[in-house]
Amino acid sequence: MRRLRPSFFARHSAVVAPDLLGKVLRVADCAGRITEVEAYGGADDAASHAFRGPTPRNAVMFGPPAQLYVYFTYGMHYCANVVTGPVGDGQAVLLRAVDPLSGIDVMSARRGGRKTHLADGPGKLCQAFGVDLNWNGRTTDGLLFDDGFVVDDVTVSARIGISKEVDRPWRWEVPPSK
DNA sequence: CAATCGATGATCT
DNA sequence: GATCATCGATTGG
Numbered sequence: 162m163r164r165l166r167p168s169f170f171a172r173h174s175a176v177v178a179p180d181l182l183g184k185v186l187r188v189a190d191c192a193g194r195i196t197e198v199e200a201y202g203g204a205d206d207a208a209s210h211a212f213r214g215p216t217p218r219n220a221v222m223f224g225p226p227a228q229l230y231v232y233f234t235y236g237m238h239y240c241a242n243v244v245t246g247p248v249g250d251g252q253a254v255l256l257r258a259v260d261p262l263s264g265i266d267v268m269s270a271r272r273g274g275r276k277t278h279l280a281d282g283p284g285k286l287c288q289a290f291g292v293d294l295n296w297n298g299r300t301t302d303g304l305l306f307d308d309g310f311v312v313d314d315v316t317v318s319a320r321i322g323i324s325k326e327v328d329r330p331w332r333w334e335v336p337p338s339k
Numbered sequence: 340c341a342a343t344c345g346a347t348g349a350t351c352t
Numbered sequence: 353g354a355t356c357a358t359c360g361a362t363t364g365g
């Protein structure tokens with residue numbers, strides 16, 4: 162149950178992302194083991210929100226690492242990222258999926274009573290953990306931990322749902338528990 | 340199982 | 353006015 166320190170996030174997003182697999186996201190009573198992440202770069206990554214420079218929405222990406230970058234998309238979903246790399250770069254890691262560990266009843270209630278597929282997608286993850294725009298810019302200190310889960314069978318592939326840089330292999334996942 | 344498609348609104352051009 | 357770092361229902365194999 163070791164808290165991830167800010168220095169963990171000071172590295173490049175493509176290094177931090179795979180290192181987050183198996184780590185634990187804990188928000189109040191809810192916790193889950195991270196199973197899928199994607200890395201996003203700054204000015205060198207056309208698929209990143211940071212590609213065209215700072216705007217009101219993506220401002221947090223250009224701030225210090227280890228902060229949450231939460232945005233609203235498709236008119237109905239939130240997505241949660243952790244800012245990484247040097248200040249001003251705009252790098253972040255998108256938290257795409259976790260395996261629920263505790264607080265499952267709360268997650269289920271937030272997810273409309275579903276008992277499966279509670280957090281196996283970036284929008285579902287935010288809904289299950291109650292993450293919305295109020296979380297944008299908050300620190301991740303006290304939210305991310307190393308609980309000693311062994312990471313095995315990591316799969317690397319292209320990022321999902323984007324139309325640029327579609328071949329960049331910046332998505333990492335481990336099998337869900339099932 | 341995979342492919343398709345509508346919902347729904349902020350954001351940026 | 354177009355574009356989304358998505359989800360869930362539906363359709364078809």
